[in-house]
Amino acid sequence: MSDVTGNHREGAFQRAFAFAAGTPAIATLFGCVVLLVAGQSIAPGFASLGQIAGQLNVAAILALVAAGQGIVILSGREGIDLSVGATMTLAALLAGNTMNGQDGGIAPALLAALAAGGFVGLLNGLGITVLRIPPLVMTLGMAGVITGLLIVVTQGQSSGSTAPSWAAFVTRPFLFGLPGVLFLWLLIIVLIEAGLRYTRFGINLYAVGSNDFAARLAGISVGWTRILAYVACGAFAGLAGAVLLGYTGNIFLGSGEQYILPGVIAVVLGGTSLAGGKGNYVGTAAGAFFLTLLTSFLTILSVAPAQRQIIFGVILIGFMLLYGREKATR
Amino acid sequence: MSDAVLDIPSRNRTRRSRSFWRKPWLLSAVLLVVFIGINILIQPRFFSAYALGNIITTMLPWMLIAVGQTYVIFGGSIDLSLGAIVSLVNVVVVVLITALGGGPGAMVLGMVAGLLLGTLCGALNGFLISAFRLQAIVTTFATSIIYGGAALVVLPQAGGSLPTEYFTVYSEGFFGLTLPIYLLVALILVAAFVATTRYQKHLLATGGNRQAAFQTGLPVRRIVMGAHAIAGFMSAVAALCILGVAGAGDPLMGQAFTLGSVSAVVLGGTALAGGWGSVTGSIIGAAILALINNIIFFSGIDYIYQAIVQGGIILAALAAGVFASRRQK
Structure with missing residues (x-):
């Protein structure tokens, strides 16, 4: 009997381990804890609540970009949006010029940012579904066009500025000592997870992403589902741009560039398959937090930037080796 | 019955003509002619030996990297670290040749x-x-971070210099033709040779249907790895060519090449999904990108409009290419 219980216990432990290793969100969160502990031992205060709130604050911007990216990747057929960086800059510049330092302009500015992002997403979606341009190429070309447009309009100058209340919402403590943008992020996590599970669009998205032929046979409008995914991605990039404006105060050309590929990495670290149809947003959010923590952890190590860059790359590959692996060819 | 008999030759004929129309590089060749036409209009001396030599020198690194990227994409993979490899090789060669004293032996050793x-x-x-x-x-994005970081470790800032022989040989060449022209011819010959090998067939088979290729007994892992190694080699050659023009190392110089090479491959009609396409198309695609830059440079467009014009033309060309290839399929 004792033998059996022993076996049972071992089985449970193994199952728990397998669950953790097989659930990227949990593995990534575990990675976050490891980073916090290691950081705390090197630089006391790294894992203090205030610091963690600050890290979450930075992670929120990345997580917003990654939210849209995740939806596009879920929609399958090599779905990816490399125009999110340019879209962020566009939306942030629009929002900054609409607000122009006035609190009264916050609502129209947010609407403008979301609409501009959504419109870019619509163009991407149409190009990809109607003209059948590969997503990588379409969104890359779109990024070039938006950046070019911004150079013409802004003449390369930084313009617009955030409203004080919007900056405070993004950076200052709002409730329980946490900035308002974290509550916005929490709300978005809940909304996306619920949207993916319970709305028609969410369910269709998984169906289209895992097998679009079967989805079409089941009567799902594959084209519209994909277009909507890109519109959502653009809108999230727009929102992220507005938050970036609140965080940094003003926006330069190229402000959004640095979020493009880290956003994709956050999605992958969160366990979403680049093949589409498999993944969730909780994992992506954890991935964004992990990337942010990793960046600041490497900053507190007294290592030169170039070496830091190498370590960052090696850790990314290490994490992918853990669970970023695709099914074996048989 | 007679219908069926009559049908056979006509079906054969359509199949043969269709196989011509389905050449991946066909549309890019048309685009190439169009862009050469525009170039002649705005730069009347385009066909002078000097102008042609110049543009081939500018094009060559793009073509080399695009050809490497093509093999990777044939196999159903993609490499976003080629630009970082160019940077890394670029600085390592400069630092190595300088450290070895800058003689002919040092140059050969550094290049190898x-x-x-x-x-x-x-x-x-x-x-x-x-x-x-x-x-x-x-994965290749992560390795590009690593390679790019390594390049910055080797040479933190643009600088260093090569012996003058390095770039005089490169730009003067032999028998009145510059070295890039010979290299371009060599690239085309090598690509044409590879196209006849079993390896390219296996690579395309792997990219087209990995599982089927595996079940046929092809060593798919080795095939894909080989394609990536070829792309790395091509990027290194491109880095040496860039040094022949620049004469100094720059740890950030490769960045633009990564996505440019993907654009060139797509312009050339190769499917990003793998398994279908042509190296010729990619060479033409890279030429088109260079011609677009040339047009913008010589048309006297105000500097601030250049980026949007360039982005717009590339997107339009890509859209036209993809649209046309969809009709062919």
């Missing part, structure tokens, strides 16, 4: 080391992707 390094970097990408089944886009 550079080619070896590029091939190894590419092979490492291929190894990570095929042996551990990692996703190519994110």
